[in-house]
Amino acid sequence: MPTILSATSCRCGTCGYCRAARTDARRANIVQPDLELVAVPPDESFKVWSHGYPYRTVRWHFHPEYEIQLITTTSGKYFVGDHIGNFAPGNLVMMGPNLPHNWVSDVPQGEHVDERCLILQFDAEFVARAIDVFPELKRVEPLLDASCWGLLFTPETGVAAEPIMREMLNAQGMRRITLFLALLDLLVQSADPFKLASAAYRADPVRYAETRINHVLSYIGKNLSQELRETELAELAGQSVSAFSRYFRRHTGLPFVQYVNRLRINLACQLLMSGELNITDICYQVGFNNLSNFNRQFLLLKDMSPSRWRAYQQLNAASATEPPDAARVLEVIV
Numbered sequence: 001m002p003t004i005l006s007a008t009s010c011r012c013g014t015c016g017y018c019r020a021a022r023t024d025a026r027r028a029n030i031v032q033p034d035l036e037l038v039a040v041p042p043d044e045s046f047k048v049w050s051h052g053y054p055y056r057t058v059r060w061h062f063h064p065e066y067e068i069q070l071i072t073t074t075s076g077k078y079f080v081g082d083h084i085g086n087f088a089p090g091n092l093v094m095m096g097p098n099l100p101h102n103w104v105s106d107v108p109q110g111e112h113v114d115e116r117c118l119i120l121q122f123d124a125e126f127v128a129r130a131i132d133v134f135p136e137l138k139r140v141e142p143l144l145d146a147s148c149w150g151l152l153f154t155p156e157t158g159v160a161a162e163p164i165m166r167e168m169l170n171a172q173g174m175r176r177i178t179l180f181l182a183l184l185d186l187l188v189q190s191a192d193p194f195k196l197a198s199a200a201y202r203a204d205p206v207r208y209a210e211t212r213i214n215h216v217l218s219y220i221g222k223n224l225s226q227e228l229r230e231t232e233l234a235e236l237a238g239q240s241v242s243a244f245s246r247y248f249r250r251h252t253g254l255p256f257v258q259y260v261n262r263l264r265i266n267l268a269c270q271l272l273m274s275g276e277l278n279i280t281d282i283c284y285q286v287g288f289n290n291l292s293n294f295n296r297q298f299l300l301l302k303d304m305s306p307s308r309w310r311a312y313q314q315l316n317a318a319s320a321t322e323p324p325d326a327a328r329v330l331e332v333i334v
Contacts (some may be wrong), residue, residue, distance in 0.1 A: 033060045166177055264288065
């Protein structure tokens with residue numbers, strides 16, 4: 001049985017114990033969750049990535065996408081809906097759309113962990129389309145439905161999931177889909193997962209979106225290609241520029257300009273992978289107003305120029321074809 005906050009683990013959601021547990025959870029998570037903008041590449045069906053600790057997304061947050069997260073290092077406390085528990089390596093949790101969550105690692109101040117977890121994120125439409133095409137996938141529907149409360153799988157399932165998720169980080173083409181289905185099959189066939197949030201808990205994305213920071217983040221996501229001024233966003237939030245600057249950094253972990261540049265560079269990478277636009281067009285399409293600043297910011301975040309990044313992606317794609325194709329791409333890089 002997974003470790004939870006108390007040995008008394010009634011999940012009815014209505015008794016005195018459950019009401020007290022929800023009260024404790026609300027006190028621990030008194031702030032409204034922040035919206036995380038999940039950027040799934042346009043030529044991919046889902047996003048697979050990893051991050052260390054501390055990291056800017058480590059905060060009480062939510063997003064419309066499903067998420068499967070596997071802790072690979074560190075231990076600490078985790079929060080899913082109104083549940084509070086202890087985690088350690090092998091902690092494998094699946095969360096449904098808009099379910100607030102956060103993992104806080106017990107890492108000494110000033111220390112950094114290179115990899116804390118592996119993460120898979122996908123949206124409901126992708127799964128619905130897949131089920132329409134492949135009726136056999138209807139077996140996953142109960143798993144998706146139950147994930148609205150958060151599902152904690154056994155340590156054995158976590159061990160089995162790690163090599164699948166780790167290979168997914170760099171997999172290309174149909175191999176990504178094969179691994180995705182293998183992971184879902186593992187979760188469907190695993191022993192009954194433990195529901196984390198109480199039976200009475202319901203995520204409320206409408207209420208979350210009404211918070212000041214989520215209104216701002218949503219506006220940024222919808223207007224990324226337009227000019228975004230901190231003064232205008234501060235006015236949208238009803239704050240002075242200085243107050244907004246502190247507020248924004250507290251919720252996102254980054255200064256306003258750095259946060260926007262990071263989103264724009266991520267979007268630029270998606271466009272570079274598609275290969276349809278030249279670099280100058282991409283620069284302006286993602287919201288930069290001059291090429292030199294775009295190149296400088298790209299180099300700062302990716303440690304290489306946009307042209308070299310695109311060439312390496314072409315080399316990666318060419319590795320699946322004839323060796324001469326890869327050799328020609330390598331000449332471009334060198």
